[in-house]
Amino acid sequence: MRTTAQPPTPAEHRTPEASIGDDVEAAARKRILTVLFVGVFMAALxxxxxxxxxxxxxxxxxxDNRQIGLVTIVFSLCSLTSTALMAALSDxxxxxxxxxxxxxxxxxxSLIIAKSSSFGVLLLGRAIQGLSAGGITPTASAVVGDTFPADQRGRILGLIGATFGMAFVFGPILASALLVVASWEWIFLINLPFAGIVFVMGYRALPRVTRPAALPPFDYAGITTLAVMLASLTLGINRAADTLTGRTVWPALLATAVLALPVLLWVERRAAQPIVPLTLFGTTQLRTTWVLCTGAGFGMxxxxxxxxxxxAAFATPADQAGLLLLPLVLCSSVASALFGRLQNRLGPRRIMLAGFGTLAVGALLIGVAAPTFWLFITATLFVGAGxxxxxGGTLRTVVLDEVDATxxxxAQALVNIGIAIGNLMVVAVLSALADRAGGGLAGLQAAYLFAAGVMVAMMAMSLRLQPTRVQVLAAG
Structure with a gap:
């Protein structure tokens, strides 16, 4: 971990965004923030x-149920594989x-989905949505790093994180209302006014930069190898979680992902402008952050x-069970915004210890006391806060503090990739553990006891973070 200020980045190696932060007035920053919030909220919604x-x-x-699962799988696959691509294009x-x-x-x-005449066209629309969504949050986070002072980034990113909670509060309610008064098409058409507002405001508010006349060759080999690796990993984990799939498919996919990793490292060492700069793994702080991102995705x-x-515990009707998650979502939004404000005071180590510790308590309560209603609700509050x-914004702020503006x-794309991989892993692991433990409530409780153990392991990993924020950048 570097603890001293570095000399200014030479002008020829800096992106134009690296120098715009000091030139953005407070009023312009508010407009930029509105653009970022609404865009991220749209994707989360x-x-x-x-x-x-x-x-x-x-x-x-x-x-059937297996085919409808492609609606989620296609979106996740395209979103995950496009994240690094959009980051490179942004640079x-x-x-x-x-x-x-x-x-x-x-x-x-969204428009293609709403107007789709066949299931294949619907999946095409979901693929386009996923490819686009993969770049929204990382680019928004990078804009925060470009335009806001370092001491404000944690609070801003915490608020952006809270928009996900807001979306998950209002999203199901909005969707249910639209299904009652209109049709399913309007669930996707509702994105269009949001997108129109963001596009017009973003066109006016986001900083314009002049791109350099000469750019290094694009890293086609890197993006191809990364896409193969992430696609194989995504499909492999999804197929491993599907007990109806043949036993030989998912090991082959996961093996492909593993074999693609050394190829990616070899390619990126030789790229003029790599899709995944290997310097992003150069410090203990960064290496620890990538692991914690995966753990955060697992907890999420x-x-x-x-x-x-x-x-299973209370015979709650399946179509009403989601209502019991509303306190969880509200608690998540409040915690994200609150700890974003406390970030400069507490430092990343304490915040991540608190977050994973809170998640561990919640998972443990579900694992041992789920049949008791008030303890179940208490557990959901702990999970939501965790x-x-x-x-929230802590891991993203750590990354902004650690990397060069270029x-x-x-780096923000890697945060997204880590969280997404954790999300994929938890579905496969917890469903397999629940089935192995006999299914039903007993199986789910066993799965949550395992999740509590993973969160404790992430607490131990959090101890490797620096206790306080250390500014390592002169640029931005």
């Missing part, structure tokens, strides 16, 4: 409304250009089984 739409989509297109062509392109692409995908993804616990803390978007 789509993730929150898709679950209520699934039964309607299955009925409308006459597909080459500017945050503003790529952010607006992603917003427009997301709107196009564990929420998916809590409604199943409510159904998710808000670990997936690598901000690539």
């Amino acid at each position: 789509d993730a929150a409304v898709i679950a209520p739409a699934i039964p309607a989509l299955r009925s409308a297109f006459g597909v 080459r062509f500017g945050r503003r250009t790529i952010y607006l392109l992603d917003i427009a692409g997301f709107a196009l995908g 993804g564990s929420v998916i089984f809590i409604s199943s616990v409510a159904v 998710v808000g803390i670990v997936v 690598q901000r978007t690539a």
Whole structure:
């Protein structure tokens, strides 16, 4: 970990965004912040409304449960594999250009879904949505690093993290209302006015930069290898979680992902401008952060089984179990915003210890006391607060503090990739453990006891973080 200020980055090695922070006035920053919030909220809202739409989509297109699962898998696959690509394009062509392109692409995908005449066209729309969504949050986070002072970034990123909680509060309610008064198409058409507002405001508010005349060759080999690795990993984990899939498919996919890793390292060492700069793994602080991102995704993804616990423990109707998660989501939003404000005072180590510790308590309570209603609700509050803390702004701010301004978007993309991998892993691992433990409530409790152990391991990993924020950048 570097603890002394570095000399200014030479002008020829700096992106134009690296020097715009001091030139942005307070009023302009507020407009930029509005653009970022609404864009991230739009992407998060789509993730929150898709679950209520699934039964309607299955009925409308006459597909079975296995086929309808592609609606989620295609989006996740495209989003994960496009994250690094959008980050690289952002560094080459500017945050503003790529952010607006992603917003427009997301709107196009939503329109295609709403107007789809077949299930294949619907999946095409979801793929376009995923490819676009993969760049929205990393680019927005990099813009925060470009335009806001270092002592404000934690608070801003914490608030951006809280928008996910807001989306998951209002999303299911909005989707249910639209299904009652209109049709499933409007669940996706609702994205269009959001996208229009963001695009117009972003066109006016986001900083314009002049791109250099000469750019290094694009890292086609790197992006191809990374896409193969992430696609194999995504499909392998999804297939491993699907007990109906043949036993030989998912090991082959995971083996492909493992074999692609050394190839990626070899390619990136030789790239003029690598998709994944290997310097992003150069410090203990960064290496620890990538592990914690995966752990944060694991903790975040564990929420998916809590409604199943409510159904098994209290015979809650399946279509009403989601209502029991509203306190969790509200607690998550509050915790994300609160700990974003406390970040400069507490430092990343204490915040991540608090977050993973809170998650561990919540998972442990579910594992040992789920049949007791008030303890179950208490557990959901702990889980919600823990998710808000670990997936809030802390890890993103650590990355902004650690990397050069030229690598901000690539680093934020790795944050997204880590969280996404954790999300994929938790579904496969906890579902397998629940089935092995006999299924039902007993199986789910066993799975949550394992999740509590993972969160304790992440607490131990958090001790490797620096106790306080150390500014290592002169640029930005």
